[in-house]
Amino acid sequence: MIRFENVSVTYEGAAAPTLRNVDLTVPEGELVLLVGPSGVGKSSLLGAVSGLVPHFTGGTLTGRVTVGGRDTRTHKPRELADLVGTVGQDPLAHFVTDTVEDELAYGMESLGLAPAVMRRRVEETLDLLGLAELRDRPIATLSGGQQQRVAIGSVLTPHPRVLVLDEPTSALDPSAAEDVLAVLQRLVHDLGTTVLMAEHRLERVVQYADQVLLLPDGRMGPPAEIMAVSPVHPPVVALGRLAGWDPLPLTVRDARRRAAALRDRLADRAPEPPRHLAGRHLPEGGGTEVTGPSGAGGPSRAGLLGRGSGRRSPFRRARTAPAEDTAPGPLVDVRALAVRRGRVEALRRIDLQVRAGETVALMGRNGAGKSTLLHTLVGTIAPTSGTVRVAGRTPHTTDPRTLIRQVGLVPQEPRDLLYAETVAAECAAADADAGAAPGTCRALVAALLPGVTNTTHPRDLSEGQRLALALSVVLTGRPPLLLLDEPTRGLDYAAKARLVAHLRTLAAAGHATVLATHDVELAAELADRVVIVAGGEVVADGPTAEVVVSSPAFSPQVAKILAPRPWLTVDQVEAAL
Missing domain, CATH: 3.40.50.300 (P-loop containing nucleotide triphosphate hydrolases)
Structure with missing residues (x-):
């Protein structure tokens, strides 16, 4: 369904490619999870599938990406809209209407579907994602998590063959995240939908994946195999590594089945308080x-x-x-x-x-x-x-x-806090605003966000990197x-x-x-x-x-x-x- 042939992506002014020599095949009807540290190119890889890279983002794409037989170099995003549904990290950038029900219907209207089909699919999606009570609400009045569910629903209603999701559960509460992931699993298993998803909260999603793609290595394989070597992994995997379990468990259920000996070892011990609380009365x-x-x-x-x-x-x-x-x-x-x-x-x-x-x-x-x-x-x-x-x-x-x-x-x-043209200018303004010594904010950025250059524009950062920069701006003033x-x-x-x-x-x-x-x-x-x-x-x-x-x-x-x-x-x- 999706084929990457020696694909590299380089943005203007970048010292090195964001993606380098990616070669992989995603079969139809599989859920593939992208994992890796912030800034390694997960969003760029997803954008290459939907055609947003390079048609919308700019930069240079070498190699070839095909989706359902269509070459993304010659097919722009609008020419892939009936095949690929995309939800980015920022749901607000996704919306084109004012209310929940209108947003769910918009994609189908663009494809010219019959009104009766549109009505049925809207109702199905409202129920699937727990949005029925919000159907008449203005999108601007919803919480961040509710907006994220609406964004996901708006790409489900046209029934695309490929779903591209960038951090789909990042703003969802645990129960809502489980509901959304259950819907995705149903689409994969029952309808043969292909899902390519990037997510940092692996504890929520890794058990749903058929395969895991590790970036920047470009290695793809079964979840347990990749988690055994991945530098980013959920707590259940970290506990399995600590206890020496083989194969590593990916779910709480599997871990509990193996944890009897570990619980016995811990029976006569008590957890220490977090390090910042040790010796302090709360x-x-x-x-x-x-x-x-x-x-x-x-x-x-x-x-x-x-x-x-x-x-x-x-x-x-x-x-x-x-x-x-x-x-x-x-x-x-x-x-x-x-x-x-x-x-x-x-x-x-x-x-x-x-x-x-x-x-x-x-x-x-x-x-x-x-x-x-x-x-x-x-x-x-x-x-x-x-x-x-x-x-x-x-x-x-x-x-x-x-x-x-x-x-x-x-x-x-985080963009609400960021208005300068470069990371360096943002940090200089933060130092001046807080009356802090020059370099205070930049030192925080280096600690929270290593590897980002002074000349980088905040809009070119990933969502996680922008958040780290905004945190540095606020932490510069050390507010009580x-x-x-x-x-x-x-x-x-x-x-x-x-x-x-x-x-x-x-x-x-x-x-x-x-x-x-x-x-x-x-x-x-x-x-x-x-x-x-x-x-x-x-x-x-x-x-x-x-x-x-x-x-x-x-x-x-x-x-x-x-x-x-x-x-x-x-x-x-x-x-x-």
């Missing part, structure tokens, strides 16, 4: 389960762009050094918070306290209100009722030049409170480990972090507390081990394998052994 969490009516009225925008920050994003640093937190009590104090956005009651009577040095993970299904809570803490959304205090201030009424010394937000879309919205989206395991190490250093220095994430492995590795939000309410708040071990949806792989004992990470097991 304050009690302040969240509780609360129900009740919310206040009436709509939210008001804080209007940060109109209040003295010029053309800069409201999340960029003010030109001043961060102030010390002198407010007594918790750094974050939220009481009975309610937020209504139009017809949607996004938050209901939220109570949350976060103290200096604490790392709190906000978890919950897509659309639960996690991002709304973060934006309330940074002042871009005003409460409908209740109170929000950050470092003793009310965010939405505080001058952003004052508030920004205390709190920094990295939103889901750091808010991260899906901070590992697009990051490989090595990049995630570098991020965890830096956040642990900040926590040890007294900085608080609140991160909204669907990455259960990140929460297990980093968070002191997990707060689960459902339907705009806090339904669980407690120490990470207590909350995630008791939750099938939010439990990491190691916890599932070694249950009922509260082991969360491979590092904990390795230290105990």
